[in-house]
Amino acid sequence: MKISNVRARVFEWKGHTVAPQAHFCSNAMDELWDRGDSMGTFRFHGWTTVEVETDTGIVGLGNVALAPRIAKAIIDQYLAPLVIGQDPFDYEYLWQRMYRSTHAWGRKGIGMAAISGVDIAIWDVMGKALGKPVFKLLGGRTKEKIPCYASKLYRTDLNEMQREAQSYLDQGFKAMKMRFGYGPRDGAQGVRENLNSVAAVREVIGEDIDLMLECYMGWNLEYAKRILPKLERFQPRWLEEPVIADDIDGYVELNKLTSIPISGGEHEFTHYGFRQLLEQRAVSVVQYDTNRVGGITAARKINAIAESFSVPVIPHAGQMHNYHLTMASLASPMSEFFPVHDVEIGNELFYYLFKGDPEPVDGFLDLDDDVPGLGLELNEQYFDQFNIIE
Numbered sequence: 001m002k003i004s005n006v007r008a009r010v011f012e013w014k015g016h017t018v019a020p021q022a023h024f025c026s027n028a029m030d031e032l033w034d035r036g037d038s039m040g041t042f043r044f045h046g047w048t049t050v051e052v053e054t055d056t057g058i059v060g061l062g063n064v065a066l067a068p069r070i071a072k073a074i075i076d077q078y079l080a081p082l083v084i085g086q087d088p089f090d091y092e093y094l095w096q097r098m099y100r101s102t103h104a105w106g107r108k109g110i111g112m113a114a115i116s117g118v119d120i121a122i123w124d125v126m127g128k129a130l131g132k133p134v135f136k137l138l139g140g141r142t143k144e145k146i147p148c149y150a151s152k153l154y155r156t157d158l159n160e161m162q163r164e165a166q167s168y169l170d171q172g173f174k175a176m177k178m179r180f181g182y183g184p185r186d187g188a189q190g191v192r193e194n195l196n197s198v199a200a201v202r203e204v205i206g207e208d209i210d211l212m213l214e215c216y217m218g219w220n221l222e223y224a225k226r227i228l229p230k231l232e233r234f235q236p237r238w239l240e241e242p243v244i245a246d247d248i249d250g251y252v253e254l255n256k257l258t259s260i261p262i263s264g265g266e267h268e269f270t271h272y273g274f275r276q277l278l279e280q281r282a283v284s285v286v287q288y289d290t291n292r293v294g295g296i297t298a299a300r301k302i303n304a305i306a307e308s309f310s311v312p313v314i315p316h317a318g319q320m321h322n323y324h325l326t327m328a329s330l331a332s333p334m335s336e337f338f339p340v341h342d343v344e345i346g347n348e349l350f351y352y353l354f355k356g357d358p359e360p361v362d363g364f365l366d367l368d369d370d371v372p373g374l375g376l377e378l379n380e381q382y383f384d385q386f387n388i389i390e
């Protein structure tokens with residue numbers, strides 16, 4: 001079997017989107033004076049699909065959610081020529097070929113995200129060729145079902161957040177993640193707003209539901225050191241991305257500061273990046289996204305490293321390319337799940353682009369032992385809601 005073609009397409013959403021709101025989600029842009037729609041650059045309203053075709057008629061499906069048009073250009077110009085004509089089962093060699101040939105500019109960021117999309121498609125090819133789900137190629141079923149947490153609760157009116165939290169309880173979720181809306185530029189009043197929002201959600205869900213707190217790189221070390229002790233009383237399961245991804249020393253200091261585990265990794269790349277985070281005890285939860293970090297080939301190596309450090313892996317986003325790794329690793333106790341399909345931040349686009357993603361039941365997801373590959377197809381039903389770039 002040889003790879004005969006690689007087809008990268010960009011899907012840009014032109015359907016309804018939820019209008020941005022101020023203080024919706026703290027983020028890395030908040031430190032800058034031009035407040036505006038600070039989350040604007042962190043909306044995923046476009047996606048790149050990657051179809052790896054073989055000379056035996058198999059088509060593997062991968063995806064990239066960052067900088068879609070750039071990802072497509074990288075795949076078309078640099079990565080496709082490296083894998084066409086090759087045996088997809090030589091996936092380690094092909095990963096190294098893509099990684100090393102683009103090493104000058106592609107070892108992190110959009111270069112590695114593009115490699116991830118091709119790699120995910122190659123694993124889909126292998127599963128389909130063998131008639132096995134990808135997780136059976138990675139270690140098999142380590143869980144009867146995958147526990148998942150509802151991940152939304154962006155900062156809105158506190159009553160609205162309480163209604164939303166209650167709706168996740170009603171759906172059977174045993175864990176949920178909320179977002180902060182304030183950071184260093186909002187002073188003591190912003191600290192109070194942040195504390196009030198956590199208190200409001202805790203009031204609804206009680207003490208027996210896991211609550212995770214998302215900062216999305218929107219704070220800095222000084223602010224985080226001030227507010228973390230005030231958050232301990234809410235006993236969050238973790239506090240996520242308090243500082244920018246390059247402030248690894250900041251992560252290390254915060255991860256030791258209080259009883260609150262610090263999580264991160266959705267903006268880190270390759271097993272080399274995670275070795276650094278783990279050796280420095282920078283994070284207590286690893287949260288790579290397989291469509292960014294280096295695909296399944298890199299993610300499985302990170303799972304092994306994390307397991308040796310006894311640090312759990314709970315990938316960013318959920319979605320099928322992550323679920324297979326979570327199912328196949330004892331180091332991965334649960335998945336993230338985006339419970340709402342209205343296109344807001346854009347994480348939800350996955351549901352319009354692909355079909356096959358499992359729906360949670362009572363806070364659990366399951367994968368099918370008998371569906372080969374990733375179990376995803378393109379959802380042509382919504383193609384008219386996208387501007388498609390071939």
Ligand SMILES: O=C(O)[C@H](O)[C@H](O)[C@@H](O)CO
Nearest residue numbers: 025151216316317345347
């Ligand atoms: O952890 C997450 O789900 C990500 O940080 C979100 O995708 C991001 O949009 C901020 O909520």
Ligand SMILES: [Mg+2]
Nearest residue numbers: 214240241266
């Ligand atoms: Mg996050």
